[in-house]
Amino acid sequence: MNRQDYLDRTREQLPLSRWEHTLRVVETAAILAERYGADKEKVDTAAILHDYCKFWTAEELIFAIKQYKLPQDLLLYNQELWHGPVASVVASKELGVEDQEILNAIFYHTTGRPNMSLVEKVVFLADYIEPARKFPGVDATRLLAQENLDDAIVLALKQMIQFLISSGQRVYPITYDTLNSMTGTNN
Ligand code: DGI
Ligand code: FE
Ligand code: FE
Ligand code: FE
Numbered sequence: 001m002n003r004q005d006y007l008d009r010t011r012e013q014l015p016l017s018r019w020e021h022t023l024r025v026v027e028t029a030a031i032l033a034e035r036y037g038a039d040k041e042k043v044d045t046a047a048i049l050h051d052y053c054k055f056w057t058a059e060e061l062i063f064a065i066k067q068y069k070l071p072q073d074l075l076l077y078n079q080e081l082w083h084g085p086v087a088s089v090v091a092s093k094e095l096g097v098e099d100q101e102i103l104n105a106i107f108y109h110t111t112g113r114p115n116m117s118l119v120e121k122v123v124f125l126a127d128y129i130e131p132a133r134k135f136p137g138v139d140a141t142r143l144l145a146q147e148n149l150d151d152a153i154v155l156a157l158k159q160m161i162q163f164l165i166s167s168g169q170r171v172y173p174i175t176y177d178t179l180n181s182m183t184g185t186n187n
Contacts (some may be wrong), residue, residue: 001096006048009095013052021130022051029126036149038118045097046105046123052087061086070112077172078164084110111174112157114181121149128156135163154182 001009011019029047053061061082063095065074068089076082088107091097105123108116112124129152130143137159144152157179164171 003044003048006045006095010048014055018051018054021132022048023125024132025050025126028094028130029122032122032126032145032149033119035146036118036122038122040103042099042102042105042119043122045099046059046102046109046119048125049087049091049095049097049102050106050109050123050127051083052090052106053083054087056083056086058082062088074172077170081110081172084108091180108174111172112153112178113174114177116153116178118149125149125153125156128160135159150182154179155183 010022026047027046029043030040032038033043049121053064056064058079061079062180064070064086065072065082068086070085070089074085085107088103091106092103097103101117101119104113104117105120108120109123109127113120116124119152125141125145127136131143132149137155141152141155141159144155161171161175161179
């Protein structure tokens with residue numbers, strides 16, 4: 001499959017508003033890739049496909065998590081965490097994506113993970129700061145994203161975790177692990 005196939009297939013999966021989000025993530029990710037020297041083609045493919053399964057039903061996502069033997073603990077956390085790992089497997093099995101860095105960027109786009117590659121970091125941050133995102137702290141994150149990729153990701157993770165805690169939601173451990181891995185020990 002070529003780029004146009006990825007775009008066409010993704011558009012078929014998504015309502016218009018989510019498709020437009022995807023296009024904004026593609027654009028934002030391209031700017032970050034340019035700034036930080038990430039592989040543009042990998043970033044582009046991962047950004048196009050990152051929310052491929054966002055509108056699958058909970059039943060479909062649960063079925064896929066079991067069938068493909070994805071981490072079963074995902075099922076104990078927010079449903080928002082399910083679409084990335086499932087999209088990564090679908091990209092591999094149905095869309096012919098073979099590159100592990102692209103597949104990881106899709107898999108971990110919601111949670112992040114310790115030791116993300118440059119491609120993963122760019123997709124993670126682009127998803128958080130694309131121009132239509134409107135939550136407290138997003139502008140500060142956008143500004144930092146122009147200066148330092150890791151600092152911007154750390155701020156994004158802190159804000160995400162604070163939001164989850166303040167709204168009474170569980171935080172998936174990998175999200176904490178990612179923040180810890182990017183924070184000094186202070187001793
Ligand atoms: O799919 P998108 O809306 O574009 O963005 P996303 O895949 O990054 O999903 C973000 C949502 O996931 C956000 O509303 C917070 C929610 N979420 C729930 N539990 C967790 C979580 N995000 C992280 N990073 N970690 C969690 O444990
Ligand atoms: Fe997503
Ligand atoms: Fe995200
Ligand atoms: Fe997204």
